[in-house]
Amino acid sequence: GQQVMQIPQYQHVQEGEDFTTYCNSSTTLSNIQWYKQRPGGHPVFLIQLVKSGEVKKQKRLTFQFGEAKKNSSLHITATQTTDVGTYFCWVGYKLSFGAGTTVTVRA
Amino acid sequence: GAVVSQHPSWVICKSGTSVKIECRSLDFQATTMFWYRQFPKQSLMLMATSNEGSKATYEQGVEKDKFLINHASLTLSTLTVTSAHPEDSSFYICSARAEGLAGGASKYNEQFFGPGTRLTVL
Numbered sequence A: 001g002q003q004v005m006q007i008p009q010y011q012h013v014q015e016g017e018d019f020t021t022y023c024n025s026s027t028t029l030s031n032i033q034w035y036k037q038r039p040g041g042h043p044v045f046l047i048q049l050v051k052s053g054e055v056k057k058q059k060r061l062t063f064q065f066g067e068a069k070k071n072s073s074l075h076i077t078a079t080q081t082t083d084v085g086t087y088f089c090w091v092g093y094k095l096s097f098g099a100g101t102t103v104t105v106r107a
Numbered sequence B: 001g002a003v004v005s006q007h008p009s010w011v012i013c014k015s016g017t018s019v020k021i022e023c024r025s026l027d028f029q030a031t032t033m034f035w036y037r038q039f040p041k042q043s044l045m046l047m048a049t050s051n052e053g054s055k056a057t058y059e060q061g062v063e064k065d066k067f068l069i070n071h072a073s074l075t076l077s078t079l080t081v082t083s084a085h086p087e088d089s090s091f092y093i094c095s096a097r098a099e100g101l102a103g104g105a106s107k108y109n110e111q112f113f114g115p116g117t118r119l120t121v122l
Helices: none
Strands: A004-007 A010-014 A019-025 A032-037 A044-049 A055-058 A061-065 A071-076 A085-091 A101-106 B004-007 B010-013 B019-025 B032-038 B044-051 B067-073 B076-081 B090-097 B117-121
Touching: A004 A085, A010 A019, A019 A032, A019 A085, A019 A101, A032 A071, A044 A055, A044 A061, A071 A085, B004 B090, B010 B019, B019 B032, B019 B090, B019 B117, B032 B067, B032 B076, B044 B067, B076 B090
Parallel strands: A010 A101, B010 B117
Antiparallel strands: A004 A019, A019 A071, A032 A044, A032 A085, A055 A061, A061 A071, A085 A101, B004 B019, B019 B076, B032 B044, B032 B090, B067 B076, B090 B117
């Protein structure tokens, strides 16, 4: 069946640094969505990618969909304390979320 | 817009009792609602997909007789944990999606999540 892996599971970042989290699928995807869950909160939709090679930006967040539509990445520049949380990718209609990347920031 | 509420936000019950959790879309009609459970520091695991007016579709390994789902209207889905046991203690989150609606809440068919229900079974 369709599987999605998300790496890394944990990311501890110095404030001001950049980092990237990846979502990899074993099969070609029709689209992929990214969500963010703050500690103690619920997931909130960030973005959807549909086209091969698509790149979308939201301020310091850059989302990319791979050419083969099997992987996606989220890159955050100049990390801030407000970026703390867990970032999940979601693929497919019946598949659960990826394992998520939990981000902590040291000032 | 696109607000989903969940009630109760937390519940403590004795082993063997049943607990009902409500999920409501407050300002849009949800053609599809999803029920997830999340253990500490883990991802959300999809339990079932609920469509208004039809039977829920359960994921493999989820007991449909234990986790009863009812989606009676386009704004309400309920999850009943029957004969709850301590291993059922978890964070249950619902989400709602509005599909195929012109100018609807879900522009990208994204899910709008409720705040979750923390269930503790003693």
